[in-house]
Amino acid sequence: MGTRQPIVSVLGHVDHGKTRLLDCVRGTSVAAGEAGLITQHIGATEVPIEHIREVCGPLMKGKSFNVPGLLFIDTPGHHSFITLRARGGSLADLAVLVIDVKEGIKPQTIESIRILKQFKTPFIIALNKIDVIPGWRSETNRPFVLAERAQDPGPVDDLNQRLYRNIAKLAEEGLFAERYDRIDDFRKTIAMVPVSAATGEGVPDLLLVLIGLAQRFLEEALEAEEGPGKGTILEVKEERGLGQTVDVILYAGTVRKGDRVALGTRNEPIVTKVKAILKPKALDEIRDPRDRFRSVDSVSAAAGVKLSCQSLEGVVSGAPLRVIKGDGGEALAELDAETEINIEVQDEGVSVKADAIGSLEALAYEAKAAGIPIRKYGVGDISRRDVVEASASNSVFNRVILAFNVNATPDAKEAMKSADMKMFSNQVVYRLIEEFQEWTAEQKRLLEAEKRAEFSFPGKFMILPNCVFRVSKPAIVGVRVLAGRIRTGQKVVTADGRDVGRIKSIRSGEDAAKEAKQGEEVAVALDSVTVGRQADVEDVLYVDLREAAAKQLQAMDITEDERMTLEELVRIKRKESPFWGM
Numbered sequence: 001m002g003t004r005q006p007i008v009s010v011l012g013h014v015d016h017g018k019t020r021l022l023d024c025v026r027g028t029s030v031a032a033g034e035a036g037l038i039t040q041h042i043g044a045t046e047v048p049i050e051h052i053r054e055v056c057g058p059l060m061k062g063k064s065f066n067v068p069g070l071l072f073i074d075t076p077g078h079h080s081f082i083t084l085r086a087r088g089g090s091l092a093d094l095a096v097l098v099i100d101v102k103e104g105i106k107p108q109t110i111e112s113i114r115i116l117k118q119f120k121t122p123f124i125i126a127l128n129k130i131d132v133i134p135g136w137r138s139e140t141n142r143p144f145v146l147a148e149r150a151q152d153p154g155p156v157d158d159l160n161q162r163l164y165r166n167i168a169k170l171a172e173e174g175l176f177a178e179r180y181d182r183i184d185d186f187r188k189t190i191a192m193v194p195v196s197a198a199t200g201e202g203v204p205d206l207l208l209v210l211i212g213l214a215q216r217f218l219e220e221a222l223e224a225e226e227g228p229g230k231g232t233i234l235e236v237k238e239e240r241g242l243g244q245t246v247d248v249i250l251y252a253g254t255v256r257k258g259d260r261v262a263l264g265t266r267n268e269p270i271v272t273k274v275k276a277i278l279k280p281k282a283l284d285e286i287r288d289p290r291d292r293f294r295s296v297d298s299v300s301a302a303a304g305v306k307l308s309c310q311s312l313e314g315v316v317s318g319a320p321l322r323v324i325k326g327d328g329g330e331a332l333a334e335l336d337a338e339t340e341i342n343i344e345v346q347d348e349g350v351s352v353k354a355d356a357i358g359s360l361e362a363l364a365y366e367a368k369a370a371g372i373p374i375r376k377y378g379v380g381d382i383s384r385r386d387v388v389e390a391s392a393s394n395s396v397f398n399r400v401i402l403a404f405n406v407n408a409t410p411d412a413k414e415a416m417k418s419a420d421m422k423m424f425s426n427q428v429v430y431r432l433i434e435e436f437q438e439w440t441a442e443q444k445r446l447l448e449a450e451k452r453a454e455f456s457f458p459g460k461f462m463i464l465p466n467c468v469f470r471v472s473k474p475a476i477v478g479v480r481v482l483a484g485r486i487r488t489g490q491k492v493v494t495a496d497g498r499d500v501g502r503i504k505s506i507r508s509g510e511d512a513a514k515e516a517k518q519g520e521e522v523a524v525a526l527d528s529v530t531v532g533r534q535a536d537v538e539d540v541l542y543v544d545l546r547e548a549a550a551k552q553l554q555a556m557d558i559t560e561d562e563r564m565t566l567e568e569l570v571r572i573k574r575k576e577s578p579f580w581g582m
Helices: 018-026 049-060 078-083 107-119 144-149 153-172 203-217 329-339 357-369 384-391 410-418 429-454 547-554 560-574
Strands: 007-012 043-048 069-074 094-100 123-128 177-179 190-194 230-239 243-252 254-256 260-263 270-279 294-296 298-300 303-309 320-324 350-354 374-379 400-404 422-426 459-470 475-487 491-494 499-508 511-513 515-517 521-526 540-543
Touching: 007 018, 007 107, 018 043, 018 069, 018 094, 018 203, 043 049, 043 303, 049 069, 049 203, 069 203, 069 303, 094 107, 094 203, 107 357, 107 429, 123 153, 123 203, 144 203, 153 177, 153 190, 190 203, 230 303, 243 320, 254 270, 254 320, 260 303, 260 329, 270 298, 298 303, 320 329, 350 357, 350 384, 357 374, 357 400, 357 429, 374 384, 384 400, 384 410, 400 429, 422 429, 459 521, 459 560, 475 499, 475 540, 475 560, 499 515, 540 560, 547 560
Parallel strands: 007 069, 007 094, 094 123, 123 190, 177 190, 350 374, 350 400, 400 422
Antiparallel strands: 043 069, 230 243, 230 320, 243 303, 254 298, 260 270, 260 320, 270 294, 270 303, 459 475, 459 540, 475 515, 475 521, 491 499, 491 540, 499 511, 499 521
16 A cells, blocks of 8 residues: 655635745746636645655755655635535645745634644645845745855844744744744644745745655555545536536545546535546646646546536535445445534524535634534525524524625525624634624623613712802702712712702703713702702712612622712611612
8 A cells, every 4th residue: 555645735814925836836827827816716736756856956865755746735715725624624634824924924824723723734834925035135946944044144134033923923823833944843843934935945945844744744644545536526617628527636545437426515415427537737737737637547546636527516616525336325425424514503592604514614613612602504605594594583692694605695685684683704714703703792882881771870979069050949050970970860869868859950061961970070950959958069969779770780790989889879778778779
């Protein structure tokens, strides 16, 4: 049993140079052909060990490897990575996380890190764009260890400062990283390789680290699995002369022309027959080949291939592929197990929808970590039924749909216009969670504000000297709010518990006000009060509270001054009724 090549996925924040780095590895120009220079489709490239030896040059001297090469997957983003599953985990054996040396760690970088940790995928970091460091003198395809020796001290210091800023940020995510040539134990420390995708500098080091890690730590996992082929569908495409085809990563076994295969869909799997197997040449890109594909009779793992089949109706990206032998029972059972979704649900919670099983599970994983209960989940666009079911919840916090990389159907959009629910949509899972949490916090604040407006809160104020504007009917006096707040319509009592009527109005300067808060000085009109009799200058008066309100307030989140004022009022009330407020 031989060793297959490891599958290496390339991830990172948009425009940090993922595809350009791969262009540099294989000598292509795929990035230049992408719309807006941003990867639009998932690609795959086979890089044989002979090419790696040629690129690495003197770095490979004296080293031997059993690994036959590397199979790179280039994705439009981290969300594509999580749709590519194998046996319920990540399709990738290894990953390269690309970070722009100038921009550092960005939102999609963090997202990629969290996903790699979730799937327990070992990875290294390509610290890209070292050629833009001021004063750095770059040479095409030169190993970084040689490039550093040729630099002046200033650019080297600049690079080290940027490198350690990124190492510190990674530590905040619970990761220990170091420059690859300074690492003693690669099992405990993530290797960081400075590179330039523009010039190829550092790329030999990157390939050497990847092939070395695969050889040293993954050799057992990379044993070529014989038997019926097992793969994951990258994309479903229309090809001239072939009709619909599927780009597939074959990660185990063999697929042959004429084989019956089971393919996953959004519903029941379909069984069809392989009409043709098309394989790109080594160093060629499956999504944008320079040369024509070679038609082959069979292919073994690991490989990126294009399959033409009798029927591909309903097949989706990220779905599994199984070659069927015999009655197909075992293959279909495996396929069912791989497409089974295991997400913990609660009687009350939010609804979540995503574009694929992997991304749905990633969203559920982050939701659980954030303490967000899930009541309903599903793969595919948001339907009218999803909207109706979400809006039926009793809690405003559960009348929510979290949507990852999916759209709402026209019926759903129409239903949302009148539905009492909220939808959050984002292509970054943790940002989707954060947006929901921010909205939840704001809703709680608004609800608390509504509660506070519904009943009286503790408050006390003092009648100011030289501020008696009318003695009675009603008395109009200037006051300072000492604690809490006062509102129009509230009953007022003295420090010895005597009732002195209500606050008829509050004015701040020329303007009427509904309330006044701690520290404010306002004029109040008090009915049933004659200054000098029921109340006098410098008297402290308290907002009178109903006993039920006082009990509720004791359990609520009120300020320290409000709580002290409430305790003072309780003492005043208990002079007449010893158990008041208990």
